[in-house]
Amino acid sequence: MNGKRIMFDCGMHMGYADHRRYPDFSRIxxxxxxxxxxxxxxxxxxxxxxxxxxxxxTEVCGYNGPIYMTYPTKALAPLMLDDYRKVMVGRGEEQQFTNENILNCMKKVTAVDIKQTVQVxxxxxxxxxxxxxxxGAAMFxxxxxxxxxxxxxxxxxxxxRHLGAAQIDRLHLDLLITESTYGKTIRDSKYAREREFLKAVHNCVANGGKVLIPTFALGRAQELCILLDDYWERMNLKVPIYFSSGLTIQANLYYKVLISWTSQKVKDTYATRNAFNFKNVQSFERSLIHAPGPCVLFATPGMLSGGFSLEVFKHWAPCESNLITLPGYCVAGTVGHKLSDKTTKVDVDKDTQIDVRCKIHRxxxxxxTDEKGIMDLVKFLSPKNVILVHGEIKNMDYLKGRIESELGLQCYYPSNNETVTFPTTHFVKADASASFIRSSLTPNFKFVKDVTTETAPVQVLDERVTQGILTMEKGQKLKILHEDEVLTITGTEHIEV
Ligand SMILES: [Zn+2]
Structure with a gap:
């Protein structure tokens, strides 16, 4: 591939607060x-x-070229970015970009629709x-x-609950770059896992405890909210469910508007009830941290990486009757990553240690996707090469083994700054002259019979071989000619030996 390159995603590492949080752009x-x-x-x-x-x-390093993302991503990304900016400021770190920077950056974005083809x-x-x-998530x-x-x-x-499964056409690919977060996990029934979560939350509030669910404003928050809201309705529970900031309420508004990007189930019930109109959810006031009685609180950011969720955690973690639910995967360096069932004390920053007596639910x-989903996608697309990213090395190594042995495909998991090179297929389009096409029309049949069995039918094979000459002329398309035509053009005589 000559010339320019594409940058796929431009993310940050949540576990670092220094220059390592961003990619090393000087490599580009x-x-x-x-x-x-x-x-x-x-x-x-x-x-x-x-x-x-x-x-x-874009705003600090000065990239000014095209940026593409889907419509929902363009709508929701500023909320995520500003939420993160506030967490940085709240932690007393130097602000990396302002809200104005975020808005200016977004002006440079071209929004695209699913299956819309763009000639960049x-x-x-x-x-x-x-x-x-x-x-709004998309594969590209x-x-x-x-x-x-x-x-x-x-x-x-x-x-x-709120989104459909990934969908892609069967494409002819030289390369598939796939995430592999859960590269070595096959998940059991989702229903059972949801029941387990609901049981843990219900037990906690039934005993007067408080449940803290640290999440990012978008994504899991909506998924868990639909789950809890339905359950509250069914069980007729009156314990309040709160959202920590106006931000999440605002996010839910976006979800209502972007309904066509959600799951079939949400769309089907839309006529009678919008799934994002939560009946039992209200916004949270800071003073409620110390209010008596049970409650469920969704607080940002996820993984307890700072901000309001961490503040509430400091107050609620020391109480035995409370519950903290964390995602199965938390980035190394976050408080969420340090917690387990057996944790009794945790350092939330360099001066503060918290007694953890509450229950922890993962x-x-x-x-x-899980391991099966990754294998299914790789098999479905059957690209010539696979690169695994976004996973732990031991999982990627395991997946690479499966992809190479079971699917016979080349697989790589390069580390940062490592280059992988492989040839791509080149197709050259050429015209064919009429006499060349005519010359290739005569079949050359061969009849083959399997002599080992009497009853085997005779097989007919067409063994035609066509010969032509590929010609290149300056400024013209490639053309395949019959040899006689070439002789005529070049004025050469046909000599038989
Ligand atoms: Zn993601």
Whole structure:
């Protein structure tokens, strides 16, 4: 592939607070001339590990080229980014970008629809496909010259309550780059896992405890909210469910507007009831932290990486009757990552240690595909090469083994800054002259009979071989000619020996 490159996602690492939180952009261009090196940036979805560095890259580093993402991602990303900015400020860190930076960055974004084909420049064509995972998430198909590839971002091969499953066409690919977060996990029934979560929450509030659910404003918050709201209705529970900030209420508004991107079930019931009109959910006031009585609170950010959820955690964790539910996967470096059933004390920052006496529940459902889903997608697309990203090394190594031995495909999991090179298929289009086509019409049948059995039918094979001469003329398309035509054109005589 010559010339420019594509940047797929522009994320940040949630576990770091120094320069390591962002990609090392000097690897792309030492001089900072990013516009001449990149043909575009493609953002798959609004999660910070996929978009967190974008305002920094455009507004601080100065990238000014095209950026593509789906309509919902463009609508929701500013909320995520500003929420993260507030957490940084709240932690007393230097602000990396302002709210104005976020808005200016978003002005440079071109929004695209699922399955909309976009010709970015003369060499590059892109097309998004529905990925499940979070609202607006997309996998991107891209072709550069003859090379074709898909980059998945994060995806889910099974539908959840508010989103559908990933959907993609059977494409002819040189390369598939797939996430592998749960590369070595096969998940059991989702229904059982949801019941387990509901039971833990119900037990806690029935005993007068408080439940803290740290989540990001978008995604899991809506999924769990639909689940809890339905359960509250069915069980006729009166315990209040709160959202920590106006932000999440605002996010729910977006979900209502972007209903066409949600699951079939949500769309089907839309006529009678919008699934994002939560009956039992109200907004939370800071003074309620110390209010007596049970409650359920959704607080941002997820993984207890700082901000309001961490503040509430400090107050609620020391009480035995309370419950904290955490996602199955928390980034290393976050408080969420340090907690387990056996934790009794945790350092939340360098001066504060918290006694943890509450119960900890790990949510075992997540909007990522599991091992089976990854294998299904790889098998369905059967690309010539597979690159695994977004996973732990031991899981990727295990998956690579399965992909190579069971599917016979080349598989790689390069580390940061490592380059993987492989040839792509080149198709050359050529015209064919009429006499060349005529010359290839005469069949050359061969009859074969299996002599080992009497009853075997005779097989007919067509063994025709066609010969022509590929000609190239300046400024003209390639053409295949019959040899006699070439003789005529060049004025050469036909000599038989
Ligand atoms: Zn994600």
């Amino acid at each position: 261009s030492k001089s900072g001339d990013f516009d001449n090196v990149l043909s575009c940036i493609i953002i798959t979805h609004f999660h910070l590990d996929h978009i967190g560095a974008l305002p920094y890259f 420049d003369k060499d590059l064509l892109i097309r998004p496909y529905y990925a499940g995972h979070v609202l 198909y891209a072709t550069m010259g003859d090379a074709a590839m898909v980059y998945t971002g994060d995806y889910n091969m099974t539908p959840d 949510l075992s459902f997540s909007p990522h």
